[in-house]
Amino acid sequence: MKAPPFAYARARSLAHAIELLAAHGDDAKLLAGGQSLMPALNMRLSSPRVLIDISRLHELAGIHVADGHVHIGALTTHAAIGESPDVRKHLPLLADAAPHIAHPAIRNSGTFGGSLAMADPAAEWPTCCVALNAQMVLASASGTRRVAARDFFQGLYTTAITPGEVLSEVIIPIPGAGCRHAFLELARRRGDYAIVGIAAIGNVTGSTLNDLRLTYLGTGDRPAYAHDTSQVFVSKGFSVLSLQQAQQHLAHELDPAADLYHSAATKLHLAHVLTERAMKQLLA
Numbered sequence: 001m002k003a004p005p006f007a008y009a010r011a012r013s014l015a016h017a018i019e020l021l022a023a024h025g026d027d028a029k030l031l032a033g034g035q036s037l038m039p040a041l042n043m044r045l046s047s048p049r050v051l052i053d054i055s056r057l058h059e060l061a062g063i064h065v066a067d068g069h070v071h072i073g074a075l076t077t078h079a080a081i082g083e084s085p086d087v088r089k090h091l092p093l094l095a096d097a098a099p100h101i102a103h104p105a106i107r108n109s110g111t112f113g114g115s116l117a118m119a120d121p122a123a124e125w126p127t128c129c130v131a132l133n134a135q136m137v138l139a140s141a142s143g144t145r146r147v148a149a150r151d152f153f154q155g156l157y158t159t160a161i162t163p164g165e166v167l168s169e170v171i172i173p174i175p176g177a178g179c180r181h182a183f184l185e186l187a188r189r190r191g192d193y194a195i196v197g198i199a200a201i202g203n204v205t206g207s208t209l210n211d212l213r214l215t216y217l218g219t220g221d222r223p224a225y226a227h228d229t230s231q232v233f234v235s236k237g238f239s240v241l242s243l244q245q246a247q248q249h250l251a252h253e254l255d256p257a258a259d260l261y262h263s264a265a266t267k268l269h270l271a272h273v274l275t276e277r278a279m280k281q282l283l284a
């Protein structure tokens with residue numbers, strides 16, 4: 001199918017994009033990498049009257065490190081994040097997650113901000129951002145505001161972005177020394193959206209585990225931080241017994257929906273399998 005007709009406006013700056021959004025209201029949609037929006041238009045799942053192209057706003061692209069945080073511009077591509085030495089050094093969880101996103105062509109065009117704004121519950125970046133306690137920066141005519149990743153994702157394809165706002169950058173605290181991570185996912189074929197995945201991060205000192213954040217993708221309508229499951233391993237360590245207890249908590253904390261190929265029970269089982277693998281990797 002072909003996209004329905006739409007008008008096109010290329011933003012010259014972030015301020016211009018905000019102006020255009022204000023002028024066109026609900027009739028407009030931002031166009032970043034176009035890797036989710038264009039298929040949605042072609043399938044007529046979305047029919048904005050105006051596309052506001054922000055893809056050439058260099059001010060919104062790039063990665064820099066300042067004051068103990070990594071700043072990632074919304075227009076930074078998946079590939080640029082995967083290849084960034086700063087990301088590999090300070091946020092290796094993101095570097096490990098990047099190759100799981102789709103295929104090289106999509107990673108070369110698709111953007112960090114586009115993926116976060118899309119809020120697909122099976123996408124990698126939203127879950128990583130929750131696990132890393134990221135802050136989303138939203139710019140509008142009235143200035144900027146920050147929203148914690150845990151509050152940003154509000155449901156299926158739903159975020160805290162309000163009309164007139166542009167996600168401009170994401171600020172992620174650099175985890176301290178002793179922080180370990182694991183990113184794992186199961187997909188039918190490499191490059192497919194995950195069936196279930198996990199982003200795990202925690203501090204390991206000797207045999208002590210602290211600040212463990214087990215966060216799941218593909219297991220509900222948004223990224224799921226499993227607080228009680230994480231606490232089982234923090235308080236009891238990793239053993240056959242704690243794994244069994246964690247499994248019980250996981251069943252309460254995750255709410256996977258069945259898809260064409262997998263029942264909810266299968267997804268829950270897969271989440272448990274990934275939890276065990278992630279914990280072993282974290283503690284290895």
Ligand SMILES: Cc1cc2nc3c(=O)[nH]c(=O)nc-3n(C[C@H](O)[C@H](O)[C@H](O)COP(=O)(O)OP(=O)(O)OC[C@H]3O[C@@H](n4cnc5c(N)ncnc54)[C@H](O)[C@@H]3O)c2cc1C
Pocket residue numbers: 029030031032033034035036037038039074075100101102103106109110111112113114115117118122123124125161165166167168191192193194
């Ligand atoms: C075949 C295929 C396989 C894929 N597999 C995966 C996968 O395995 N994992 C995965 O995570 N993704 C996958 N994707 C999606 C891909 O990662 C997209 O790049 C991403 O979801 C959207 O980023 P984009 O820059 O292309 O955004 P666009 O498609 O341009 O926009 C997506 C939505 O976000 C809004 N938006 C974009 N930027 C902003 C902003 N800065 N502020 C506010 N709103 C904004 C747009 O208005 C639109 O509603 C796949 C896509 C395809 C086509």
